[in-house]
Amino acid sequence: MAGIELRSAAFNDHAFLPDRYAKAGENVSPPLAWSGVPGDTAELLLLCEDPDAPTGTFLHWLVTGIDPASTGVDSGQTPPGGRPHTNGFGEEGWGGPQPPVGDDAHRYFFRLYALPESLPLSEGATADDVREAAERAALADGTLVGRYQR
Numbered sequence: 001m002a003g004i005e006l007r008s009a010a011f012n013d014h015a016f017l018p019d020r021y022a023k024a025g026e027n028v029s030p031p032l033a034w035s036g037v038p039g040d041t042a043e044l045l046l047l048c049e050d051p052d053a054p055t056g057t058f059l060h061w062l063v064t065g066i067d068p069a070s071t072g073v074d075s076g077q078t079p080p081g082g083r084p085h086t087n088g089f090g091e092e093g094w095g096g097p098q099p100p101v102g103d104d105a106h107r108y109f110f111r112l113y114a115l116p117e118s119l120p121l122s123e124g125a126t127a128d129d130v131r132e133a134a135e136r137a138a139l140a141d142g143t144l145v146g147r148y149q150r
Contacts, residue, residue, distance in 0.1 A: 003140060004035070005035045006032065006111075009033070011146050016105070016148060016149070017146040026076075029061060029076055030146070031072065036142070041140075042068065043066060043081075044113065045065075045115055046066060046111070051109065052104075057128060060108060061084075061093070062085040062086075063085070064121070065118065068114065097146075100150070107145050107146075108145065108146045110146065115138060
């Protein structure tokens, strides 16, 4: 599968996310930029998850329907053309890191998928369901990992 380069001006891959993006900080999404989206992409899907959460993988951000011609998103914004979904906090859009105090640093996987068509998401689909469906359908994808600890 082809690769999308996903990066952020706010943090490097596998580096710590600044506090402003955390739930207890300003709780704004970090800026992201991408390149390498295949020309036959119908839409992009963005997912951010914490696989280190004590209750299992926790969804921090899910945005579908992103314009495939877009090249990024500014901090605190929804990607162009995107539709934000409910996160693990029960809120629409971004929900910043909030790992338990004293835990080792958690990892936050930002994944961008180039899709040939919209995914048929059923009501109540879990983050795992969405990620698995996106992985099966993707023309290309890219991953950026941030870390956070309280």
